[in-house]
Amino acid sequence: MADHNPLQTTPLHALHQDNQAKLVPFAGYEMPVHYTPGIIKEHLHTRAMAGLFDVSHMGQIRVDGESIAAQLENQIPADLIGLADGRQKYGLLLNLQGGILDDLMAINRGDHFVLIVNAACKHDDLALLKDNLGNTLQFEMMDDLALIALQGPESADVLSKSVSQPEQDVSRMKFMDVQDLELAGFPCMVSRSGYSGEDGFEISLAAEHAPSLAKAFLSHESVDLAGLGARDSLRMEAGLCLYGQDLDPETTPIEAGLKWAISPPRRAGGAREGGFPGADIILDQFVQGPxxxxxxxxxxxxxxxxxxxxxxxxxxxxxxxxxxxxxxxxxxxxxxxxxxxxxxxxxxxxxxxxxxxxxxxxxxxxxxxxxxxxxx
Amino acid sequence: MNMKYTDDHEWARQEGDLVVIGITDFAQQQLGEVVFVELPEVDREVDQGEDTAVVESVKAAGEVKSPVSGTIVEVNEALADTPEKVNEDPTGEGWFYKLRPADPGQLEAMLDEEAYQTLVESLA
The missing domain is CATH 2.40.30.110 (Aminomethyltransferase beta-barrel domains)
Incomplete structure (x- = not known):
């Protein structure tokens, strides 16, 4: 299917080309697998200093409506009602057999939610959410946004130095906190999270500002570009699953070692037991073992x-x-x-x-x- | 140095009555950082075009086909611990194996330097 369509590009495409990226088709996008240094050096640099990854191909879905958390819990087995404003949580979309349709991050933005989903699944995810929850919630794919991941032990220092307003304090953010920050003068939604096993941040901002922010980050000695190749080797070392390889519609969260993604209130005996697709099978596996x-x-x-x-x-x-x-x-x-x-x-x-x-x-x-x- | 090439990006070079075989600089650049090389057994008889070695980079695995027929007489044992030599010196220390050719005409018929460079430029 994707073979017949021209590949899409991200807002950082020119930056990739300027940095001699090896570009490959990935989930319908032309994406950098590595730059001149190569996967091993980009990987080790991220572990030692900070790597900058373009993950703008991922889907950023805005959710509006009444009782958003309670509604989303009908599709996602996480405790979203208990998710505080300014926090994010790992979640799953499931089929009726308890198989995994996608994995995602759900962010409570106070008056709305944002779901960050995998690039290859994003259109199916949007359709599934609209089909099941479209009567009460509004879902919008925010195609005019970029997503940049800054990962590695130096990333907090780089982010602190990029904050435009002194009262905004990056050091107070904990893992999975989400805050609005002005970085290099641009309004950003920043979460302290990532896919490398390191400390790091994922930064969502208007597509038009993404190249300038990326260049501001890259002006720091500690920051180098890192491609999808290093992203993959980093997440494997961290034991993090990749959708489409380690997770698929024939695999349940219990088999995948993702028991923790079924939040305690959603488990047998919990305050809101079950109530998500495939709950019978998943809660049974919880007890019986996979x-x-x-x-x-x-x-x-x-x-x-x-x-x-x-x-x-x-x-x-x-x-x-x-x-x-x-x-x-x-x-x-x-x-x-x-x-x-x-x-x-x-x-x-x-x-x-x-x-x-x-x-x-x-x-x-x-x-x-x-x-x-x-x-x- | 009289290097000959295949359109699969292997090189072959006559050394005395043996032929040394490896992969080209273009091939190692395409593969990226080499992390593993599987070499054939010594004394194995191989046909031209037969899979004889495997070269794996961080990204992918590639098969190496013997450019000429013959009997394997020596393999580059150093690649077991230092596969990165394939990246650093693909036509020197990064050689794969030496064989005693069965048919000298096969080496003659391979691409020469100029024909191979033309091929590589057409792929750029």
Missing amino acids: KRKLVGLLPEGRAPMRTGTQLFDQDSNPVGSITSGGFSPSLGHPISMGYVNTALSTAGTLLQAEVRGKLLPVSVATLPFVSHRYAR
Whole structure:
């Protein structure tokens, strides 16, 4: 489908070209996979200093109406009624079988909500929300916005120096806080969050101002551009799921290790038990345990084990498959994530992976591979 | 140095009665940072065009096809611990394997420097 349509570009497209980005088609957009330094250097720079990522392809959906949180809870299994103004929470869209249609961030903006959704799913998400909640809530895809992620230990310092008004204090923001800040003179919605496992910020602002803000960030010695390649290796090390690989409509949140995304009030015995698509199946799995589970996987050799690699037990019986895998720049060896039968999901369990016709040793590992360093 | 090339971006070079094989600078640039190389077994007999090695970058895996037929006599063991040599010196220290060619005519028939550069420019 996307092959026949011209690729869309983000507001930072010219900046990517000026920085010799290797551009590839991704979710209907032409996006930078890496710049001149390459994925490994961009990854390590983000872990050590700060990486600037263009994630403007993601969907930013504004939600207006009465009792927004209560209405959204009919589709999302998170505690949104309990979500304070100026906070964001991880959420899921589910089908009637409890399978995952998308994962998202829900932000309480006081008089409205904003949902940040995956690029490849954003049009389907909008249609689903309108179909199910369109009678009472208004949903608008905010196509005139850009989204910039600044990730890494130096990002708070860079943001503090970019704040135009001295009374706005970035250091008071905690992980998953959302504030309006004026950065380099431009009004922005800023959340302290990200997809790298590091401290960091995600900044939404008018598309026309995005190139100037990005250049203001890049004028700091500690900030370098980082592409989707580094974004992927960073999130794998952090054990964070990628929709379309580790999460899909055939996978439930319990299988994916996302129990925590079903907030306590929405669980069995909670104040607002169930009431979301697939609740019966998901709440049953909560108690029974899933038949398969997402685990970390450590290849014993140096050969990366990538998406689609089949897994076998010591007797060569099929036991699962790898959903994400590649090279870990921080650890200097390959890492993978995948689903295995629950009985084999204990850390240390030795399995085999079929790589180019050969069975190679791989062991189950605890996620994340690299510890999170959020500003909690 | 009398380098010959394939349109799949492998190079081959005569050294005595052996042929040394690797991937070109263009190929390593396209792949990005190489993190793993799988090399063939010594003594294996390979046909021209047969998959003999695998080169994996952070982004992707690529197959290396033997530019000529012959018997593998030596592989570059150093790539096991330092696969980045393929990026740093693709036509030197980043060589893949040496083979004893079965048919010298195959090397002659490969692309010469000029023909290969024309191919690379057409891809830019």
